[in-house]
Amino acid sequence: MSSEVAALGLANQWGPILFGLxxxxxxGYKFDFEEINKAVYPIVIICGILIAIALGxxxxxxxxxxxxxxxxxxxFFSTIIGMFIMVIIRRQ
Amino acid sequence: xxxxxxxxxxxxxxxxxxxxxxxxIMRTMYLFxxxxxxxxxxxxxxxxxxxxxxxxxxxxxxxxxxDTLGETFILITAVITTTMVFxxxxxxxxxxxxxxxxxxxKSTLIQRLTAxxxxxxxxxxxxxxxxxGHITPGGGFPGGxxxxxxxxxxxxxxxxxxxxxxxxxxxxVNLSTIGALIFLLTGVVGxxxxxxxxxxxxxxxxxxxxxxxIINIGAFGWDNILxxxxxxxxxxxxxxxxxxxFNVLAGLSLIAMFLMEAKKDE
Numbered sequence: 355m356s357s358e359v360a361a362l363g364l365a366n367q368w369g370p371i372l373f374g375l376x377x378x379x380x381x382g383y384k385f386d387f388e389e390i391n392k393a394v395y396p397i398v399i400i401c402g403i404l405i406a407i408a409l410g411x412x413x414x415x416x417x418x419x420x421x422x423x424x425x426x427x428x429x430f431f432s433t434i435i436g437m438f439i440m441v442i443i444r445r446q
Numbered sequence: 447x448x449x450x451x452x453x454x455x456x457x458x459x460x461x462x463x464x465x466x467x468x469x470x471i472m473r474t475m476y477l478f479x480x481x482x483x484x485x486x487x488x489x490x491x492x493x494x495x496x497x498x499x500x501x502x503x504x505x506x507x508x509x510x511x512x513d514t515l516g517e518t519f520i521l522i523t524a525v526i527t528t529t530m531v532f533x534x535x536x537x538x539x540x541x542x543x544x545x546x547x548x549x550x551x552k553s554t555l556i557q558r559l560t561a562x563x564x565x566x567x568x569x570x571x572x573x574x575x576x577x578x579g580h581i582t583p584g585g586g587f588p589g590g591x592x593x594x595x596x597x598x599x600x601x602x603x604x605x606x607x608x609x610x611x612x613x614x615x616x617x618x619v620n621l622s623t624i625g626a627l628i629f630l631l632t633g634v635v636g637x638x639x640x641x642x643x644x645x646x647x648x649x650x651x652x653x654x655x656x657x658x659x660i661i662n663i664g665a666f667g668w669d670n671i672l673x674x675x676x677x678x679x680x681x682x683x684x685x686x687x688x689x690x691x692f693n694v695l696a697g698l699s700l701i702a703m704f705l706m707e708a709k710k711d712e
Contacts, residue, residue, distance in 0.1 A: 369675040370577045373688060377573040381593070384617065387610035390562050398563045402570065409574055429577040433570040 374429035378436020385441055395438070402434040497655050498580035498680035506585065507686045511633070511650035514686070517587075518626055518693055525622065525697040532708040553603045561603035562610050568596030576691035580680040586687040590694025597695075598702045606706050613699055622696035628689030632682050635672060654681025 410416065410425030417424050487509075494504040506514055553561075575582075576589030600609045633650040641647030644660040653661055654673040661670055674684045 369684065372675075373577055373684070374570075374573050377576070377688075377691075378570070380621075381569055381611075384612045384614075385610050386612045387562070387608075390610065391559065394559065394563045398566055401563070401567060405567065405571070409571075427574050427578070430570045430574040433573040434566065437566055437569070 370427075370429040371432045374432035375436040378433040378438075379440055382437035382440030385437065385444060395441075398434065399438075402431055406430040493657070497652065497657070498678055498683055500580050500582065502583075503580050503585055503683055503687070504680075507683045508650075508652055508681075511686070514690070515629060515633070515650075518629055518690055521693060521697045522622065522626060525700050528701045529704055532704045534708070557603050561600055565596040565600040565611070568599065569593050572596065572695070573691075576687050577684060579687040580674075580683045581678060586690025587694055589687070590691045590696075591698060593691070593695040594698035594702065597699045601702060601706055606703070613703065615700070615703070618696040618700045618703070620696075622693050622700065625689045625692030625694075625696065628692065629686055632672065632685050632689070636682070639671060650682075652681040652683075654679065654683075656681075 406427045407424060409427035409430055417426055490505075490509055491501070494501045494509070497504045497508060572589045572592030572595075574589075575584035575592055576586055579585030579589065597609075597611050597613065600611050604610065636651030636653050637647040637649045639653050639661055640651040643662070644658070653671045656670050670681070672682050672685060674680055674682075676684075
């Protein structure tokens with residue numbers, strides 16, 4: 355697809371990004387723990403990116419990155435980001 | 447026990463009001479049968495693809511919105527019933543003194559190390575199902591169930607006291623209520639705007655898509671009120687999905703929490 359789709363997508367797709375972030379913040383607000391090893395966080399991020407790429411199914415939801423078309427589930431990744439934001443806030 | 451005259455009078459009043467309400471409901475339904483146009487659902491099937499790609503969600507939330515509203519409240523009733531039957535474990539003193547659960551002691555290092563990241567991924571996956579309900583198979587009910595599964599996984603592995611998800615009763619009850627209120631208030635928005643612009647109010651009217659072309663709000667710079675900003679523009683459907691998702695995730699988590707507390711009490 356051309357970059358027009360990407361531009362259109364970037365201009366119009368803030369619905370799933372915003373509401374995924376809201377979900378992540380609301381659920382992540384209740385995270386409270388000390389025992390978990392910090393080494394799992396990068397693994398969660400990498401797994402999140404891979405799963406988000408695997409879940410992107412709808413043709414309109416796609417970005418062009420380095421000449422490759424990438425279908426990406428923004429809702430999945432923004433939820434992970436929202437939860438991590440709350441984890442960082444809690445840890446301070 | 448002897449019934450007093452006051453209770454007898456109340457029973458008679460209740461009987462009369464029941465008869466009156468039954469008569470009115472039956473009469474309304476009989477009159478409503480004249481308004482049903484044969485082939486309407488066939489026409490709707492042809493049109494529904496214009497609202498959102500997933501026709502099942504369109505029918506679930508747009509064509510049969512009242513039915514889904516009823517299902518949402520069935521879930522709340524189920525949660526209340528489970529709370530009444532199994533909720534006694536949470537208020538007994540023994541629960542507060544005992545720390546560990548037998549199931550928690552059995553969980554291994556690998557389980558404890560992987561359960562929380564898995565729960566995070568499950569929550570994100572559930573949110574994806576909720577927010578993609580109008581595009582892909584899924585919606586508020588399965589998405590909320592997946593999120594509650596993530597919570598239940600962490601509760602089973604770490605136990606209720608040490609679980610990273612520090613959901614409290616009050617938080618879950620509030621979340622469930624907010625989810626139901628999102629559904630109800632979205633319907634009220636449709637009612638108010640269709641009544642203002644058309645004269646007749648329709649509860650749960652899809653103001654984002656505006657299938658009857660009656661709402662014209664160009665002055666504010668928006669196409670329609672409650673328009674969902676994504677390429678498909680399905681109107682209020684994602685908002686209803688979000689509300690149902692909150693309701694289901696909170697309800698099922700509450701049920702899981704109460705069952706765990708009841709087990710701990712034994």
